Amino acid sequence: MSDTLAPPRETRPAATPPPAGRFRKPNWNALLVEGRALIALAIIVVIFASLSPNFLDPSNLILMTRHVAMNAILAIGMLMVILNGGIDLSVGSTVGVTGVIAGYLLQGWDMPLTQLVAYPPVWVVIAASVLIGALVGWVNGVLVSKLNVAPFIATLGMLYVARGIALLITNGETFTKLQGEEGLGNTGFITALASAPLGIPMPVWFMVAFAVVFSLLLNRTAFGRWLYATGGNERAAELSGVPVKRVQTIVYVLSGLCAATVGLLLTADLPAATPRAGEFYELNAIAAVVIGGAALSGGRGTIRGTLIGAFVIGFLVDGLVLVGVSVFWQQVIKGAVIILAVAVDQLQQSLQKRRALRRVAAATNRPGAPRPA
Amino acid sequence: MFRKLTTAAAALVVTVGLAACGSSDSGSSSSGSAAAGGSGGGGGTIAVITVDPSNPYWKAEVDTAVAEAKKLGYETTVDAHGNDADKQNQFIDGAISKKVKAIILDPAGADESVGAVKKATDAGIPVFLVNAEIADQGIAKSQIVSNNAQGATLGAQAWVESVGEKGEYVELFGNPTDNNAQVRSDGYTEVISQYPDLKLVQKETANWDRAEGKAKMEIMLRAHPNIVGVVSGNDEMALGAIQALKDAGKLDQVKVLGFDGNQDAANAVKAGEMVATVLQPIVQGTTLAVQQADAFLKDGKTGASTEKQAIDCVLITKDNVDTLDNFVLSE
Numbered sequence: 129m130s131d132t133l134a135p136p137r138e139t140r141p142a143a144t145p146p147p148a149g150r151f152r153k154p155n156w157n158a159l160l161v162e163g164r165a166l167i168a169l170a171i172i173v174v175i176f177a178s179l180s181p182n183f184l185d186p187s188n189l190i191l192m193t194r195h196v197a198m199n200a201i202l203a204i205g206m207l208m209v210i211l212n213g214g215i216d217l218s219v220g221s222t223v224g225v226t227g228v229i230a231g232y233l234l235q236g237w238d239m240p241l242t243q244l245v246a247y248p249p250v251w252v253v254i255a256a257s258v259l260i261g262a263l264v265g266w267v268n269g270v271l272v273s274k275l276n277v278a279p280f281i282a283t284l285g286m287l288y289v290a291r292g293i294a295l296l297i298t299n300g301e302t303f304t305k306l307q308g309e310e311g312l313g314n315t316g317f318i319t320a321l322a323s324a325p326l327g328i329p330m331p332v333w334f335m336v337a338f339a340v341v342f343s344l345l346l347n348r349t350a351f352g353r354w355l356y357a358t359g360g361n362e363r364a365a366e367l368s369g370v371p372v373k374r375v376q377t378i379v380y381v382l383s384g385l386c387a388a389t390v391g392l393l394l395t396a397d398l399p400a401a402t403p404r405a406g407e408f409y410e411l412n413a414i415a416a417v418v419i420g421g422a423a424l425s426g427g428r429g430t431i432r433g434t435l436i437g438a439f440v441i442g443f444l445v446d447g448l449v450l451v452g453v454s455v456f457w458q459q460v461i462k463g464a465v466i467i468l469a470v471a472v473d474q475l476q477q478s479l480q481k482r483r484a485l486r487r488v489a490a491a492t493n494r495p496g497a498p499r500p501a
Numbered sequence: 502m503f504r505k506l507t508t509a510a511a512a513l514v515v516t517v518g519l520a521a522c523g524s525s526d527s528g529s530s531s532s533g534s535a536a537a538g539g540s541g542g543g544g545g546t547i548a549v550i551t552v553d554p555s556n557p558y559w560k561a562e563v564d565t566a567v568a569e570a571k572k573l574g575y576e577t578t579v580d581a582h583g584n585d586a587d588k589q590n591q592f593i594d595g596a597i598s599k600k601v602k603a604i605i606l607d608p609a610g611a612d613e614s615v616g617a618v619k620k621a622t623d624a625g626i627p628v629f630l631v632n633a634e635i636a637d638q639g640i641a642k643s644q645i646v647s648n649n650a651q652g653a654t655l656g657a658q659a660w661v662e663s664v665g666e667k668g669e670y671v672e673l674f675g676n677p678t679d680n681n682a683q684v685r686s687d688g689y690t691e692v693i694s695q696y697p698d699l700k701l702v703q704k705e706t707a708n709w710d711r712a713e714g715k716a717k718m719e720i721m722l723r724a725h726p727n728i729v730g731v732v733s734g735n736d737e738m739a740l741g742a743i744q745a746l747k748d749a750g751k752l753d754q755v756k757v758l759g760f761d762g763n764q765d766a767a768n769a770v771k772a773g774e775m776v777a778t779v780l781q782p783i784v785q786g787t788t789l790a791v792q793q794a795d796a797f798l799k800d801g802k803t804g805a806s807t808e809k810q811a812i813d814c815v816l817i818t819k820d821n822v823d824t825l826d827n828f829v830l831s832e
Contacts, residue, residue, distance in 0.1 A: 182723045191719055300560040302711075304765055394712060398744060400765075402711060402737075403555050449720040455677060455706045 164476070165420055165436040168469055172440060176447035183450060190329065196442030197331035198390050200435055202409055203416035204342050205386025207434045208379040210417050211346075211359045213426025214272060214279035216380060219387040219413060221290035222264045223406025226257040226391030228294045231303030231401025233257075234317055247312040250320060258388045264290055265384020269377030283380075287410070294403040303401040321396035331393045335435075338386065343431045355379065359426030416441055419469040440465070545602035546576045547794060550592050552607050552632075553583050556709075556737075557763045558783060559607070561828040562632060565784045566605050569791040575602065584679070586613035593617045597624045603794040605787070606641075607632045611680060615640065627797055629790045632783060633680070634809065643793050644809045645786045649681050652760065652779040652814025653688020659777040659816055660693075660732060660758040667698040668729030671721050673714055673742060674706040675734035682706075682734050685760055689732045702728065707738040714741025722749055730756045736766035736778055743774050762817050762828060770822045780815040784828050 176183040202219050209216040233253045236245040248256070264286060271282035308314035321330050346352035354375045357365035366372045390409070395401045420437030422429025444465055448458045549566045552559050559581075567577045578601070582589040589609040596604050597620070604621055606628055608614035614635045618628045622640050630644040638644075664670070672689065675682030686704075693699050702725045707714040714733070718741060722728070731746075733739035739759035746752040752774060759766045762780030769775035789810070793803035817825055824830055 180724065185723070188723050191723065195716055195719075295555050298555075300555045301557055302765060304768075398712060398715065398741070400711060400740070404710065405712060407710075446716075446720050449705060449717055450724050452703050452724065455674070455704075 164472060165433055165440060165469065168419070168465070169436055169440050169443065172443050172447060176443070176451060179451045180447075183447060188450075190327070190332070192443055192446045193335075193439075194329040194331050195446055196438050197329070197335035198394060199409070199412050199416055199442060200335045200438035201331070201338050201386050201390050201393075202413035203420075203434050203438050204338050204431060205383035206410075206413040207417050207420075207422060207429055207431065208342070208355065208382045209279070210414075210422050210424060211355050211426055211429050212376055212379045213359045213362070214376070214379065215283065215414070215424070216265075216268065216383045217280065217283040217410050218264065218268060218286035218290055219383060219390075220406040220409035220411075221287045221294065222261055222384055222387035223391040223394060223409055224403055225264065225290045225294040225297075226261045226388040227395035227401045227405050228297050228303070228403055229260050230254070230257045230317070230392055230395050231306060232297050234306050234308055234314060235303050247308075247314045249314055250308070250317045253314070253317060254320075254392060257392055258385060261384040261386075261388020261391065262381050263384070265381040265387075266377065268384070269380035272380065273373040273376035291403070291407075294405075298401070298403045300403065302403075304399070306395065306399045306401065318396045318399050321393055322399065331397070334389060334393060338389070339431055339435055342382075346431060351375065351378070356427055359428070361427075412441055415466050419466060421473055437469075440469070544574055545798075546578060546599065547791070548592070548596035548599070548601040548604045549577050549579045550589065550596070550604060550606045551579065551581050552609070554579075554581055558761050558781070558828070562607060562783050562787050565787040566631075566791055569788050570605075573791065573795045575795075582609050584609045586610055586617070589614065590617050590620075593621050597621060597626060601626060602798055604628045605790050605794060606630055608635050611636045627794065629794045629797075629803075631787050631790045632781075638808055641808065642797055643790065643803050643805055645790050645793075646809070646811055647781040647783065647786055648811040648813050649684040649781075650688045651811075652781065652816075653685040654692050655814060655816045656758050656760060656777055656779040657689045657692035657732065659818060660730065660756060661696060661699065663776045664699070664730045664756045666696045668727075669700050669702045669725055670728055670730035670732065671702060671718075671725060672704040673717065673731065673733040673738040674704055675738070676708045677706055679709075682709075685734050689758075693732070699730075707741065709735050709737055711737040711741040714738030715745045716741075718742040718745035719749070722746070722751065728755055730758070732758045734760060736761040736763045736775075739775060739778070740765055740769060743769060747774075762815075762825060764827060767817065767822050767825050770817055770819060773819065777816055777818045780817050780825065780828065780830060782812045782814060786812050 173183075182188050202223070206216055206219065230253050233248050233256060234250075236247050239246050268279075268283050268286050271277040272279050306317055308317060323330055325333065346355065354365065354370045357368070357370050358372050358375050362372055387406075391406065394405055398405075416437035417429065417434050418424065418437070419440050420429065420433030420435070422433065441462070444462060445458070448461060453461070547566075547570045549563060549570070551563050551566075554560045554563050563579055567579065570577045578596070578599070580592040580595070582592060586609045589606075593604070604626055606614075606618070608618070608630055611634060615637050618630070618635055618640050621628050627642045628640070630641050630646075632646060634644045634646050635641065670693075672686065674686055690701075693701070703721050705717045705721060707717045714737065718731070722745065731739070731742050733742060736759040739757050743752065743757050746755050746757070756776045757774070759769070759775050759778035760781075762778050766775060766778045770778060789812075793805060796802060796804045815830060817830075821830065
């Protein structure tokens with residue numbers, strides 16, 4: 129436990145370049161840890177590029193990155209929760225419920241107690257969905273931090289509650305009239321979220337923005353330091369004055385925000401709001417975070433690693449379809465890659481720990497040094 | 502402690518509030534059309550056990566069963582097992598302990614459901630199967646299924662006609678553990694394989710799901726940019742594929758076939774985006790099942806000559822789509 133108390137290596141600003149003009153000896157060990165997921169990605173790219181001439185086609189890369197982006201945004205939110213030592217199983221359902229809320233409002237909101245139907249403008253629709261996502265996250269956070277419900281259970285419950293609400297709102301149906309009407313002033317939802325400015329699809333822009341913002345949050349703010357500290361050792365963090373409960377609530381809200389964003393992007397992409405949207409997305413998000421080198425026990429993990437993890441999964445899934453691997457093998461291979469990536473990670477860590485122990489032992493055995501009693 | 506409780510209470514209120522805001526238009530889909538007077542007859546409760554009402558197809562099944570039962574003077578309970586045989590077992594147990602008069606069941610798997618049906622029958626409750634069959638005969642009172650094989654044949658013929666007997670095509674396959682996915686796929690293959698110039702270049706599963714159908718289609722379009730057609734195991738995947746084709750500007754060159762006949766698909770057929778879809782007579786089949794249950798409860802006979810009854814599917818094209826409304830084709 130105590131070894132996680134010191135700021136872990138990965139907490140260094142992920143994207144800081146080495147100081148200009150000064151040569152720094154590369155830290156091979158750190159590079160290897162960071163690079164492990166990157167190596168996996170490189171292997172995947174090389175294999176598929178050699179099997180399919182279309183794989184490295186720029187438009188195909190953009191397409192696959194759009195698929196990756198949805199999972200990556202979810203995974204960024206998931207990383208916040210996992211850094212805290214929790215887990216959020218409800219994100220897939222949150223994707224569903226926020227998308228459905230957007231669809232519902234765009235179709236026209238039958239206001240209760242009146243005969244009126246409201247057609248809120250697109251920014252209100254988006255804000256409302258995001259708010260609902262945050263709310264779902266906040267309820268998760270309160271359950272975990274104030275009522276001490278285990279994160280697995282609290283968010284598992286929320287998985288069902290949120291999905292159920294999505295079904296109640298739609299009554300099991302799918303909303304497809306999302307383009308709005310000029311006269312009602314609610315057009316533009318699809319263009320706002322499913323267009324491709326400068327040839328890059330909107331979800332990719334969102335992924336980049338989220339990565340930058342959350343990177344800064346983790347590396348440049350007190351909240352980021354608190355988060356790593358609570359995940360490493362909650363009791364120690366609390367004793368040193370970290371508002372542990374508040375941090376714990378906030379991470380679930382952040383995860384809810386990310387899920388709401390994906391809900392909106394997915395709805396605009398289809399374009400349809402279906403109550404089943406996002407089913408099982410939580411599993412891919414968790415896999416991305418873990419492949420990216422984060423520890424499920426908390427305190428260790430980076431945005432950069434998580435992004436690479438999302439790319440590993442996304443490129444793998446799409447690549448298998450592109451080269452036409454049979455459906456059942458696709459699942460086997462995907463599962464094997466997840467296990468392999470994490471197994472290698474564990475191996476590497478135990479090696480590092482042993483090396484560190486040996487160094488300590490060597491230091492204490494120095495002649496003249498005080499011998500341990 | 503007090504603060505903790507208030508926060509928790511607030512959280513609870515929020516959750517309930519969310520639920521309430523949604524339920525305004527949901528009506529009474531859950532259970533009990535309270536003691537509907539109806540047309541006298543029967544009385545008692547019929548348990549309706551379905552798969553997944555979030556899918557419009559099964560929703561039509563439930564709505565039909567509840568409405569027909571109410572008309573004949575029964576109350577209903579509704580449960581959904583989501584193709585989970587364990588859950589199905591629990592609902593059957595529940596129905597037995599509630600001493601319902603009859604069970605209308607859309608079974609979760611042909612082999613897995615035999616035991617559940619037997620248990621209810623042994624407890625003296627007649628079971629009427631709709632939409633899917635079980636592996637054994639002589640246990641359930643009737644098994645009313647839509648003829649998926651015949652439907653797939655119909656759809657494939659219409660699709661071949663519109664594609665023109667030549668070119669590469671891809672297939673979107675349903676959930677691989679679902680028997681209907683295979684039956685439909687076989688039906689398509691049986692017809693299309695008669696045209697040697699139509700070549701299946703890739704077959705992917707999209708688990709009946711629209712978003713997955715779109716994502717898989719986008720990638721398959723990369724691998725096979727010159728396809729002329731898509732056959733899909735259901736409408737949702739077909740609709741996802743259509744959106745992918747639209748985004749790629751290829752909908753003109755590619756003909757898409759769906760299956761189920763749901764409302765979105767009907768609109769797509771109307772708009773000329775989908776060549777055809779195949780309507781499963783789920784409303785007709787469910788109505789029949791409830792009527793046979795009623796007949797059996799009254800005089801011990803379902804009135805049908807055989808236990809297994811297959812109802813033919815109907816092809817929906819531009820010619821007749823206007824008469825289709827929520828899984829019912831008016832003449």
